[in-house]
Amino acid sequence: MLFHGLHKLTWFPLMSGLLVLGLPAFAAAETTTSENDKTPETMVAALAEDENVEDVERSEPRADANSDAQPEPQPKTTATQATPTKPASKVAPNIDLKEVAPAPEPTTPAQAPVTETAAQEDSEVRPGEETVTAAPVSTEPQPAKSFTLLDSEVLPGTSTRLAWSPGIQIAGLSQPTPVLVVNGAKAGPTLCLTGAIHGDELNGIEIIRRTMYDLDPEKLSGRVVGIPIVNLPGFQQGSRYLPDRRDLNRHFPGSPDGSLADRIAHSLFENIIRRCNMLVDIHTGSLKRTNLPQLRADMNNADVATFTQGFDRMAVVHSSGSPGMLRSAAVAAGITTVTMEAGESHRIQEHQIEAGVNSLTSLMERQGMISRMFVWGDPEPVYYDSDWIRAQHGGILFSEVELGARVSEGEILGYVADPITNAQFPIRSSSNGRIIGMAVDQVVMAGFAAYHIGTEAEVPGE
Secondary structure, eight states: OTTTTOSOOOHHHHHHHHHHHTOOGGGGOOOSOOGGGOOTTOOOOOOOOOHHHHHHHTOOOOOOTTSSOOOOOOOOOOTTTTSOOOOOSEEOOOOOTTSOOOOOOOSSSSOOOOOOOOTTOOTTOOBTTBOOSSSOOOSSOOBOOOEEETTEEEOTTEEEEEEEOOSOSOGGGOOOEEEEEEEOSEEEEEEEEEOOSSTTOOHHHHHHHHHHHTOOGGGOEEEEEEESOSOHHHHHHTOSSOTTSOOGGGSTTOOTTSOHHHHHHHHHHHHTGGGOSEEEEEEEEOSSEEEEEEEEEOTTSHHHHHHHTTSTTOEEEEOOOOTTOHHHHHHHTTOEEEEEEEEETTOOOHHHHHHHHHHHHHHHHHTTSOOOOOOOOOOOOEEEEEEEEEOSSOEEEEESSOTTOEEOTTOEEEEEEOTTTOOEEEEEOSSSEEEEEEEOSOEEOTTOEEEEEEEEEOOTTO
16 A cells, blocks of 8 residues: 555645645545534545445445345325425526526525425326336326426426526636426326536436436426436536535535535535436446446345336346435435436447437436337346456556456456566456446556446346
């Protein structure tokens, strides 16, 4: 280790050393431990490892399908039921999202949480309460009601751009985060799409843009709320993290008086996420890793397991999620939620974007929100079991396999070459399966998670 031989570290020499070495500032970031829990011995604390690795390795195992303890549906609670109704202060303008328009203005400099739901609204529909095998067949579709979000009333059959401001910036320099809303002319569930919670993950931004701009509110049943760029400061700086060097996806549902990350998470969760019935949080690999298009889902949750069947050509990896993740907090709040992983960070990848848009289209068709001539492809397997294979030596990684390849136990996936000694160390597969995630060729240290291998299992109910 870099500081192995030092007996005592102080903050100033540590930061000076980091600057000299050119290491990113977040390498010495604080953990999410509260200020009261810190001790004088807490000198250096690395950020948690990429959740692409962590949420798989630390996941609760899936319940045995043959056991008597089958997963039970979560309570059909609505996260807005405890908040009294408050009328919107204005009617949102009807905007054709396909047209180029100025950025939206914030409603107020510091948005107070608005989580109300009118009693007559139809946002109580939850996946699993009605059939999800096809668009619901009824004699007459029910007309939609107005949808209140961010202190604005979105009329039925309209689309608009709103602005969310967590109220944490310097007031004179604050910049609102755009929120796209399509309120269909017919009643239905409310689907939320979030992208770029990590500011360097670009594929999800384009997936949400194409999905939202392709919707016709006159033909939509329900509502779709899209936030293409949640972490706007990180996106502008090309950084995964927030300005306080924290990972936003470790702070949900947040708190109104905590750290910067806690406050942003709380504002997003209370103002927007709680207004939805379903959520797809879109990510990519990070730390120079790439992912086969896939869903991360807690398959022990019956509602979530059923929900995953609506995504066409999308592999599913069982993961119970980590504390602080948006997915975990949303599921705990009664919102059916999955994480979508597609590609790698800092890049726009057309084939990954197409896969994401296709899967969201199939989801909305399966939920009865849209009606299209949709041809389903061959179903991808559900990878209940998966393992990350770590490099045992430091050096330069050279892969022998490609993303999506099927591999056998013992097969060489790649090797790590020592550029000085010329030693080469093979990395072998631990099982038969498929490469559903991997590191791109790069310099690695011992212990770096290099290959994610999924072991196939049958889709529930088939």
